Amino acid sequence: MNKISNQRAWWLVVPVVVLVAFNALIPLMTVVNYSVQETFGNNLFFWHGVGWFEQVLTSERFHASLLRQLAFTGMILIIEVPLGIAVALCMPRKGPWVSVCLVLMALPLLIPWNVVGAMWNIFALPDIGLLGRMINGLGIDYNFTQQPVAAWSTTVLMDVWHWTSLVVLLTYAGLCSIPDAYYQAARIDGASSWSVFRYIQLPKLKRVLTIAILLRFMDSFMIYTEPFVLTGGGPGNTTTFLSIDLVKIALGQFDLGPAAAMSLIYFLMVLLVCWVFYTAMMRNEEQ
Amino acid sequence: MNNPLDLSWMAWTWPTVAFFCFIVLSIACMAIWEKMRPGGAPRRGILGIDTTRGDRLFISYLGSGFIHLAWLGLLGTPLWGAVVVSLLFAMAVFKWV
Numbered sequence: 587m588n589k590i591s592n593q594r595a596w597w598l599v600v601p602v603v604v605l606v607a608f609n610a611l612i613p614l615m616t617v618v619n620y621s622v623q624e625t626f627g628n629n630l631f632f633w634h635g636v637g638w639f640e641q642v643l644t645s646e647r648f649h650a651s652l653l654r655q656l657a658f659t660g661m662i663l664i665i666e667v668p669l670g671i672a673v674a675l676c677m678p679r680k681g682p683w684v685s686v687c688l689v690l691m692a693l694p695l696l697i698p699w700n701v702v703g704a705m706w707n708i709f710a711l712p713d714i715g716l717l718g719r720m721i722n723g724l725g726i727d728y729n730f731t732q733q734p735v736a737a738w739s740t741t742v743l744m745d746v747w748h749w750t751s752l753v754v755l756l757t758y759a760g761l762c763s764i765p766d767a768y769y770q771a772a773r774i775d776g777a778s779s780w781s782v783f784r785y786i787q788l789p790k791l792k793r794v795l796t797i798a799i800l801l802r803f804m805d806s807f808m809i810y811t812e813p814f815v816l817t818g819g820g821p822g823n824t825t826t827f828l829s830i831d832l833v834k835i836a837l838g839q840f841d842l843g844p845a846a847a848m849s850l851i852y853f854l855m856v857l858l859v860c861w862v863f864y865t866a867m868m869r870n871e872e873q
Numbered sequence: 874m875n876n877p878l879d880l881s882w883m884a885w886t887w888p889t890v891a892f893f894c895f896i897v898l899s900i901a902c903m904a905i906w907e908k909m910r911p912g913g914a915p916r917r918g919i920l921g922i923d924t925t926r927g928d929r930l931f932i933s934y935l936g937s938g939f940i941h942l943a944w945l946g947l948l949g950t951p952l953w954g955a956v957v958v959s960l961l962f963a964m965a966v967f968k969w970v
Binding site for chain 1: 882884885886888893939942
């Protein structure tokens, strides 16, 4: 039988192409145009070549915010992934507590990012916040508005509180999908709980964990609202991550050229990581 | 009322127009190539991952972006050297990846 070739269904993709063109491609093209020009407002632009890129790439300010960003992302991944796996392993698989646990876990994810920032700001204030007063009451000098270490630990703690649930829920879904036969075989062999985790659960969780790490990496690498509301990038510049720095340059200083060049460098980094993780995920799927 | 087709807010320049034209043209060439030899020529290259022609083009673009940035950050302008290295990189990607 001859198969009829009909490609007309491709027309159904047109609306999404138009939508992506308007909300992604055209703004991105504009950013590329801004990145090679200087402007003083009034829609007047002057050619500047690759000068802004050179400036950003050799600027200590960019290096510092990139380093802070990488340190923050690394820190939260090191904490959230093992913690998420541990919590998911402790959660019940059957019974009425399943729903309770799932709802409790989902709650932080439902709170808008600026609300999380505001909540933690008030919660951690050294004079009126519950956390701040408690830590100071223990005799530890804590003030996240003035001490870099305190600002960092509060920002990391806030992110862990907000996003570990995502790792938990993904891991829990992965754990629930492991057939009972594997556990039965492990019981027959007399495997310890560590062996069950190492040789059954962890290999089966590989795919969901790749997704969880990808999502957490991307989200934390592009984080803006929460640390901005909590610390405003301070004290000094100690919690000024890439996105906060970018907004400061673009909107605070109205340096559109350097901001556009920095955006494109940032975009390339995100694209590279996306591609690496996507490739890793596809490989997992094949295996 | 402003002319809706007035794109001056996008601040176009000839070099950026040429840059986007190059990207569109290369994608169009890939479409023609695909039409002539359908299937995307999938294979597993030296990176150990399955790639099609489209993947190889994407890797070439991404790599070229980083080559240009590295050149600019380490050696500065002019960027002709980076263009040559990027072309060699793209050829290597299409041959071996």
